[in-house]
Amino acid sequence: MLTSLRSKAVIISVSCLATSTLISLLYDVLRRSKIYSADLEKEKKGKRIPYLTSFLKLDLQNLRKALREGGEVVWLLCFHKTVGEALRETGGIFAFSSPAGKPFVIVNNEDILKDILVHHVARYKKQHANGILELFRKTTLPNSQSPAWRPVHKLASRMCFHSVEKEQKLLSLVDELCVMIKKEEDNRKVNLSALLTDWYWKVTLFLVLGEVPQGFPDAYRDAWLACIDRLSSPLINSFFFYKFIPTPANLWYRYTTWKFRKMMMKKMDDDNKCDWSVVHMMLQDKELNLETSEDRLEVAMEFLFTGTTSVTSTISWLMWHLSDNIKLQDKVAQECIGYQANSTEESFVRDLNKLQLLEVCLKETLRMYSPIHIGRMCKHDDVAGGYSIPQGADIMTNMWWVHRNEDNWKDPNKFDPNRFLDSSGNIVKPDHYYPFSMGLRGCPGQAVAFYISKLVVIRLLSSFRFSSQSQQEPLFKPSLMLPNTPAEMNLAVAPRGDEGKWSRKISS
Ligand code: HEM
Numbered sequence: 356m357l358t359s360l361r362s363k364a365v366i367i368s369v370s371c372l373a374t375s376t377l378i379s380l381l382y383d384v385l386r387r388s389k390i391y392s393a394d395l396e397k398e399k400k401g402k403r404i405p406y407l408t409s410f411l412k413l414d415l416q417n418l419r420k421a422l423r424e425g426g427e428v429v430w431l432l433c434f435h436k437t438v439g440e441a442l443r444e445t446g447g448i449f450a451f452s453s454p455a456g457k458p459f460v461i462v463n464n465e466d467i468l469k470d471i472l473v474h475h476v477a478r479y480k481k482q483h484a485n486g487i488l489e490l491f492r493k494t495t496l497p498n499s500q501s502p503a504w505r506p507v508h509k510l511a512s513r514m515c516f517h518s519v520e521k522e523q524k525l526l527s528l529v530d531e532l533c534v535m536i537k538k539e540e541d542n543r544k545v546n547l548s549a550l551l552t553d554w555y556w557k558v559t560l561f562l563v564l565g566e567v568p569q570g571f572p573d574a575y576r577d578a579w580l581a582c583i584d585r586l587s588s589p590l591i592n593s594f595f596f597y598k599f600i601p602t603p604a605n606l607w608y609r610y611t612t613w614k615f616r617k618m619m620m621k622k623m624d625d626d627n628k629c630d631w632s633v634v635h636m637m638l639q640d641k642e643l644n645l646e647t648s649e650d651r652l653e654v655a656m657e658f659l660f661t662g663t664t665s666v667t668s669t670i671s672w673l674m675w676h677l678s679d680n681i682k683l684q685d686k687v688a689q690e691c692i693g694y695q696a697n698s699t700e701e702s703f704v705r706d707l708n709k710l711q712l713l714e715v716c717l718k719e720t721l722r723m724y725s726p727i728h729i730g731r732m733c734k735h736d737d738v739a740g741g742y743s744i745p746q747g748a749d750i751m752t753n754m755w756w757v758h759r760n761e762d763n764w765k766d767p768n769k770f771d772p773n774r775f776l777d778s779s780g781n782i783v784k785p786d787h788y789y790p791f792s793m794g795l796r797g798c799p800g801q802a803v804a805f806y807i808s809k810l811v812v813i814r815l816l817s818s819f820r821f822s823s824q825s826q827q828e829p830l831f832k833p834s835l836m837l838p839n840t841p842a843e844m845n846l847a848v849a850p851r852g853d854e855g856k857w858s859r860k861i862s863s
Contacts, residue, residue, distance in 0.1 A: 400736070400738050400743050401738035401739075401741050401742045401743035401744075402741050402742050402743065403742075403743065404448055404449060404450040404460060404742050404743065404744075405445040405446075405448065405449045405450070406449070406450050406451065407441070407449055407450070407451040438461060438756065439463075439755075439756055439759065441461075442461065442462075442463045442464075442756055443760075446464060447462060447463045447464025447465075447467065448460065448461070448462045448463075448464050448467055448740070448742055449461055450748070457592075457593060457747065457748075457749065458745055458747065458748040458749070459748070459749045459751060460744060460748050460749070460750045460751070461751050461752065462750060462751070462752045463752060463756035463757050463760065464740055465757060465787065466740040466741075467739045467740030467741075467742060468740075468752060468757070468789075468793070469740075469793065470737075470738075470739035470740050471731060471737075471739050471744070471750055472729075472731070472792060472793045472794040472796070472797070473793055473794035473795075475737055475739060476794055476795050476796065477734075478733065478734055478735050478737045479731040479732065479733055479734060479737075479750065480731065480732045480734050481494070481504075481730065481731060481732075481796060482730070482731070482732040483586055483730050484585065484586045484587075484588070484591045484592050485591060485592065485594075485595045485597075485598060486595075486598075487582070487585045487586055487591055487598055487608075488582065488586065488660070490582075490598075490608070490609065490612050491578065491579075491582045491612055491656060491660055492653050492656030492657050492659075492660060493653045494653075496645075496649075496650040496653055496654075497649045497650065497653065498646065498647040498649050498650045499644055499645075499646070499647075499650055501644065503650075503653050503654055503657055504657075504796065506637070506643045506644070506645055506654055507654055507657050507658070507799065508799040509643060510633055510636055510637065510643070510654065510658075511658075511799035511800050511803065512799060512802070513636060514562060514631075514633065514800070514802075514803045515704075515802045515803055515806050516630075516631050517704055517705055518630065518631050519700050519701065521629070521631040522700070522703060522704050522810075523700070524561065525558070525561065525807075525810060526810065526814070528557055528558055528561060528567075529810055529811055529814045530814065531554065531557070532550065532551070532554045532811070532814070532815075533814055533815070533818050533819075535550050535553075535554060536550060536815075536818075536819060536848060539848065543847055543848060543849065544824070544845055544846070544847055544848065545845070545846055545848050546843055546844060546845050547671055547674055547675075547821070547844045547845075547846050548667065548668070548671035548829070548840075548841045548842075548843065548844035549843065549844075551667040551670055551671055551811075552664065552667050553576075555663055555666065555667045556571075556572040556575050556576050556579075556663070557572050558666075558807060559575075559658070559659055559662065559663050560572060560575060560659070561632075562631075562632070562633065562658070562803070563632060563633045563634060563655050563658050563659060564622060564627070564629075564632055564633075564634055564655075565627055565628075565629025565631065565632030565634065565635060566629070566632075568622065570618070571618060571622075574611070574614055574615040574618055575615055575659060577611040577614075577615070578608075578611040578612045578614070578615035578616075579659070579660065579663065581604075581607050581608040581611045581612065582608060582612065582660070583664075584604060584608070585598070585604065585605070585608045588604070592749075616652065616656065619652055619655060619656065619659075620648065620649075620652050622634075623648040623651050623652050623655065624648050633654070633655060633658055634651065634655060637651045637654060637655075638651070661798075661800060662800045662803065662804065664726065664840055665726040665727055665804065666804055666807055666808055668724065668726040668839060668840045668841065669717065669720055669721060669724065669726060669804070669808055670808055670811055670812060671841050671844050672720045672723065672724045672839075672841065673716055673717060673720040673808075673812065674812075674815065674821055674844070674846065675823060675828070675829060675841070675844055675846070676716075676719075676720065676770045677716070677816075677821065678821040678822050678823040678846050678847075679770075679823045679826070680770070681820075681822060683716075683772075684816070684820070684821065685820075686712060687712050687713055687716060687812075687816060688816040688817060688820070688851065690710055690711075690712045690713060691710065691713065691812065691813040691816045691817050692816075692817045694706075694709065694710055694813065695813060695817060704806070704810075707805070707806060707809045707810075710809060710813075711776075711780075711782060712772070713809060713812060713813075714775075714782060714805070714809075715772040715773070715774075715775040715776055715782060716772045717805060717808055717809070717812075718772070718775045718782075718788075718790075719770055719771060719772040719774060719775060720770075721790035722758045722764075722774075722788060722790065723758065723759070723767075723768075723770060724755070724839040725753055725754035725755050725758060725790045725839065726839050726840065727753070727792075727798075728751060728752075728753050729751070729752050729753065729754070729792050730749065730750065730751055731749075731750040732747070732748070732749055732750070733745065733746055733747065733748045733750060734746065753839070754789050754790055754792070755839060757787060757789060758787070758788065758789075758790070760787070763786070763787040764787065791804075816851070817851060818850065818851055819848050819849065819850060819851055820848070820849050820850070820851045821846045821847065821848055822846065822847045822849075823846060823847075824845055824846065824847055829841045829842060829843055829844045829845075830842040830843065
């Protein structure tokens, strides 16, 4: 009886999987003939995009080598060329298509990017991996039916809102990180990127909710990681229907997202008194038009998706370069320690832009390791920078390819914060620099990113001295969305001494 039940269950599961796979394939074939009818080769309005016919020919050995040496994005294309090299040869744009026929266009040419991201913004849609991110948060608010990004941008610009109480709480969160590092100090070695990532969930939750409720960081981490995993899945990127197939990874993503959204939904209705939190700002500002907790949830979830790994990845890479150059590290540390010693509670956050050396070090880190992949889907046939972009094409770029272009940057692979200083020592904004993307839908969190990164680095450098254990740049985590995230960053760590009042506080 039991055996027959079991075999029936197996038969049902296998047929479900087979049917949904078949539907998925059929759907994509139909979609292809409809949506991708504007074939890359047929379009005559603009120039034809150089087309790589042999699709992705992954060569694992070269892939590992590229990850180790250059950190090019995860794909190695045919002829064993890295994406950067291919872009160099094709004038900054090339295309290929997936086996299901979906065209992918990779760009690093700034004129083409400006057309796509700035001038023709209405022709492109932000869509990642066949809409997989919609499960985590909705881009159209369910109640008001208006786009979520408008209130998101308004709120992001207010997130640096200065409040002594908020800063005190934020600093004590940063102190928790220092305590975590201190615990590892006995081994004289820390995997800094892992510690930062493990800890940072609390910071984002704090900024959004005004507190870190118990159980939330774990649920948040599970849902977020499952989402990133799905966003990077080649199958999800290629086949629209694949996300509905009940594979263990798809089911896990659905479950963790459902669980975390449910926890957040419950929290959205709580009386929120922290005037700096995103939730409070949403409740107070009637002009944002976020009347219902359903709409507020989607906005909160957008903040919980963005601005987490981008910040931890930036801090990690900065610390790696400072660990590799102790002289520079000590200079930045002196600046931080002096700043802390001379600031009052009031001025501590208000004057963060006075930390010039730290600022240019962060800028240089963002040049070298732009953490986020920028994606668009072409809604209507377009001509961008003179090239024909077909409807349905997925456009991808990472500012890595712009920021490491030898035509525009001298020694692009060298960490040199002085690039951001003019001869009088003033900070300059160089051309060809877009770590936060460009246009209406670029990152609205730039100020928050600098604010939080500075708080963390001030605390880390005034408490510890880090040194790298090997000359070799850490490996990158293979990820489509976040291609420049370090996999592991083992640094030697020692207490910096007793130079500043803040470091004394942590050691006591
Ligand atoms: C060093 C840190 C960060 C970097 C390098 C970064 C960079 C980016 C980039 C490249 C995008 C994609 C823009 C595009 O598609 O054109 C983006 C989107 C976004 N970022 Fe950031 N970001 C960082 C931190 C943050 C923080 C801390 C927040 C939170 C306030 C944030 C909020 C957002 C939001 C809400 C979007 C989506 C905007 C939209 O869809 O209109 N980011 N970010």
